[in-house]
Amino acid sequence: MMFWGYFKTEFKNSIVMIKKQAIAYLLIILALTAVFAAVSFAIGKNDKPRVKTAVVMPDDNKLTLMMIRYISQMESVSSMTEFVYMSKDEAFDSLDRNEINVVIELPPDFYENVNNGYNTPIDIYIRNDADGLTKGFVQVIKSGTGYVRTTEAAVYSFLNISRSGEYEVILQNESIGDHIAYVYANLLMHRTRIFNTAIISEFGEVNGYVFYFWSGFLIVLLYICLSFGYLYRPQERSIEKKLKGFNISSVRISLIKEFIMSIHLTASGIVLYLIALYAGKKMEISFFDPHFWHILILWLISFSLAGLFDMIYSFAGNDYGVMATLLSVSVLMVICAGMIIPFSRLGQIPKFIGYIDPLKYMFAALICLSNNSFQLSALCALAIIILVEHVLGGICKRYVYGF
Amino acid sequence: MQKICIWFLTTSKAFLKKKMLYITVFVMFLLCMTIFGLNRNSSDSIGLMINCNDDGLSDKLYDHLSKDRAVIIFEDLLSIQEALNKDQIKLAYVINKTPYDYTVKGIDKGVVDIYTSPGYLYLEVDKETFYDAWLSSCSDLLIKEESTKIFNGDGRELTDKLISERDRYLNSDELFDFSLHEYESDTYQSKDDITIRLIISLSIFVMVFIMFGQQKSGENKSIINCYPKKQRYAYMFIASLSTALIMGIAGFICINICSDRGLLKEAVSMSVFLIITVIWVYIAGLVLRKETSFITLCPILIILQAIISPVFIDLGIYIPVIGFVKYLFPVTYYILLI
Numbered sequence: 001m002m003f004w005g006y007f008k009t010e011f012k013n014s015i016v017m018i019k020k021q022a023i024a025y026l027l028i029i030l031a032l033t034a035v036f037a038a039v040s041f042a043i044g045k046n047d048k049p050r051v052k053t054a055v056v057m058p059d060d061n062k063l064t065l066m067m068i069r070y071i072s073q074m075e076s077v078s079s080m081t082e083f084v085y086m087s088k089d090e091a092f093d094s095l096d097r098n099e100i101n102v103v104i105e106l107p108p109d110f111y112e113n114v115n116n117g118y119n120t121p122i123d124i125y126i127r128n129d130a131d132g133l134t135k136g137f138v139q140v141i142k143s144g145t146g147y148v149r150t151t152e153a154a155v156y157s158f159l160n161i162s163r164s165g166e167y168e169v170i171l172q173n174e175s176i177g178d179h180i181a182y183v184y185a186n187l188l189m190h191r192t193r194i195f196n197t198a199i200i201s202e203f204g205e206v207n208g209y210v211f212y213f214w215s216g217f218l219i220v221l222l223y224i225c226l227s228f229g230y231l232y233r234p235q236e237r238s239i240e241k242k243l244k245g246f247n248i249s250s251v252r253i254s255l256i257k258e259f260i261m262s263i264h265l266t267a268s269g270i271v272l273y274l275i276a277l278y279a280g281k282k283m284e285i286s287f288f289d290p291h292f293w294h295i296l297i298l299w300l301i302s303f304s305l306a307g308l309f310d311m312i313y314s315f316a317g318n319d320y321g322v323m324a325t326l327l328s329v330s331v332l333m334v335i336c337a338g339m340i341i342p343f344s345r346l347g348q349i350p351k352f353i354g355y356i357d358p359l360k361y362m363f364a365a366l367i368c369l370s371n372n373s374f375q376l377s378a379l380c381a382l383a384i385i386i387l388v389e390h391v392l393g394g395i396c397k398r399y400v401y402g403f
Numbered sequence: 404m405q406k407i408c409i410w411f412l413t414t415s416k417a418f419l420k421k422k423m424l425y426i427t428v429f430v431m432f433l434l435c436m437t438i439f440g441l442n443r444n445s446s447d448s449i450g451l452m453i454n455c456n457d458d459g460l461s462d463k464l465y466d467h468l469s470k471d472r473a474v475i476i477f478e479d480l481l482s483i484q485e486a487l488n489k490d491q492i493k494l495a496y497v498i499n500k501t502p503y504d505y506t507v508k509g510i511d512k513g514v515v516d517i518y519t520s521p522g523y524l525y526l527e528v529d530k531e532t533f534y535d536a537w538l539s540s541c542s543d544l545l546i547k548e549e550s551t552k553i554f555n556g557d558g559r560e561l562t563d564k565l566i567s568e569r570d571r572y573l574n575s576d577e578l579f580d581f582s583l584h585e586y587e588s589d590t591y592q593s594k595d596d597i598t599i600r601l602i603i604s605l606s607i608f609v610m611v612f613i614m615f616g617q618q619k620s621g622e623n624k625s626i627i628n629c630y631p632k633k634q635r636y637a638y639m640f641i642a643s644l645s646t647a648l649i650m651g652i653a654g655f656i657c658i659n660i661c662s663d664r665g666l667l668k669e670a671v672s673m674s675v676f677l678i679i680t681v682i683w684v685y686i687a688g689l690v691l692r693k694e695t696s697f698i699t700l701c702p703i704l705i706i707l708q709a710i711i712s713p714v715f716i717d718l719g720i721y722i723p724v725i726g727f728v729k730y731l732f733p734v735t736y737y738i739l740l741i
Contacts, residue, residue, distance in 0.1 A: 152579060
């Protein structure tokens with residue numbers, strides 16, 4: 001009777017606290033959403049981050065300038081880079097100050113040389129600490145140069161053989177170059193069609209969107225868990241001590257608190273789940289096929305998260321600074337679970353922590369859920385996590401509070 | 404002065420007894436080491452598997468792709484998955500169709516399957532690199548196909564002549580090309596360095612912020628309220644300073660393990676950051692009255708500073724006002740201060 005009474009009181013309290021905190025959290029979520037929306041809008045308006053490229057022309061050749069301007073206005077080029085024209089000294093000073101990312105130095109009489117069939121190489125300079133975007137841009141230039149060289153070589157070889165007069169030419173001599181260039185350009189234009197991409201994680205093949213959705217999902221649930229500190233205030237400890245006098249053990253009290261937390265977490269999880277389904281439908285991304293048993297997995301994950309936080313709160317005691325501990329532990333768990341940086345890329349210590357990180361197994365269960373594979377091993381892992389959390393939580397309580 | 408010293412020593416002692424200090428410092432070290440080791444231990448190799456009639460295709464692709472990165476040839480998909488999970492390769496290309504299927508039969512769907520790990524950022528760039536190698540491998544067949552449309556003559560001999568002429572051009576300096584040079588900058592700063600700085604500065608900031616909030620709760624509040632108003636603020640400032648100093652020492656050790664910018668430069672930038680942080684938190688503390696406000700605001704400030712500091716993406720480029728707003732937060736100073 002006392003047990004149910006305590007449960008009802010705590011549940012009512014949690015509703016009151018949620019009402020109190022709801023406005024604050026809603027405002028925070030709205031503010032964050034507004035920031036993200038503004039950023040997305042701004043980024044969307046300005047396309048992607050672009051590489052700043054300084055073009056150095058040793059002569060004021062108008063035709064070279066015209067050619068560079070023409071290239072810089074091509075959509076594929078302008079979406080990646082922004083050209084500025086500078087003297088050699090200005091360009092290297094700016095590169096040194098990290099104000100520009102790439103310097104392209106054209107040789108003298110570049111246009112005349114190209115026009116007369118002499119392809120004098122251009123010089124490209126990047127900083128030794130160039131960022132990934134700049135390195136990627138240079139790699140794209142390399143690939144683009146490769147395309148041009150393959151096409152040029154084919155065009156020139158056909159033209160040379162036709163000029164030699166050894167073979168009878170079906171096409172007109174003037175159109176041979178155009179024809180070969182067209183064949184190569186046509187393939188290049190549709191080059192992306194040949195690729196299929198699959199993302200492989202330690203949980204098997206996953207969809208990139210699904211991987212980062214579940215990762216964000218668990219981070220949001222962790223953030224919500226941080227707001228349950230009120231269940232572990234010093235006054236709650238005295239209530240627990242009194243309840244012990246009525247034969248309600250600390251394990252049962254923990255179970256009540258975890259159950260209350262898990263109800264709120266599952267409710268938030270379902271809201272996120274429905275948002276994902278709706279967004280997936282709108283964006284034509286297949287997140288997962290909804291199933292009723294997904295709710296069971298969500299509840300189990302919420303319950304194990306609640307157990308984890310009960311354990312941490314038990315360990316950290318009623319110290320005000322538990323917030324710093326919780327934040328640190330949450331960040332550590334997120335990193336070691338391989339939810340942001342793939343598990344394969346982590347060092348030895350984070351990997352070792354990852355093997356005992358409950359978040360990793362919760363994440364695995366969520367990935368299985370989106371693959372629609374009901375894995376007994378994932379369920380067993382969750383059950384073991386819940387059991388271990390309770391044993392450790394019990395030990396912590398015994399030694400920290402003497403329960 | 405004596406009072407200040409006593410305050411400093413007592414608050415430092417109290418802070419050193421807190422479990423959360425050691426947990427936060429441990430997490431800070433571990434995160435920094437993870438970022439530090441991330442690119443150093445990471446392999447940049449790529450995988451290649453031919454899932455169709457090879458006919459010299461693997462050699463051609465291998466020769467082309469291995470100019471920039473190490474290439475590992477795989478026999479089956481399982482070993483590709485294992486290699487990706489052990490971070491032995493960044494991505495793997497599985498070729499399902501031959502150049503004949505692509506150029507002559509015109510099949511362009513499902514030619515290449517790319518397998519990669521989550522969060523790999525250079526997939527689009529690698530697609531371009533691969534297509535360069537693929538086009539070059541298809542070039543012989545394209546020349547053969549087109550020669551029959553352009554010339555009347557012995558197919559085999561003509562194709563051989565065209566291919567040898569093309570190879571002569573490719574090996575000459577008559578085609579368009581570029582030379583890449585690395586510019587040695589005096590202001591070298593690696594991206595890892597900046598990320599490590601962000602982790603350290605956020606850890607210090609969080610600890611100072613939370614410890615300041617603690618002074619407004621429970622027993623601490625009653626102790627502080629015993630002092631006259633002027634001394635109360637001085638005590639709170641000294642307590643924050645001692646927290647910042649202890650965390651600063653831990654951060655200083657950590658950054659010197661991960662970065663080689665020099666002790667003096669690090670000491671100066673750390674000192675400036677600590678002073679700015681303490682003043683910032685002190686001013687925020689005057690505005691925020693309740694301890695719950697500190698708890699609620701803490702995660703938000705972490706996210707906000709991580710977003711607006713120019714570590715992951717410089718938002719100032721897109722929203723000019725952020726270029727100024729970022730200087731309102733202490734973390735920016737530690738990241739940008741040289």
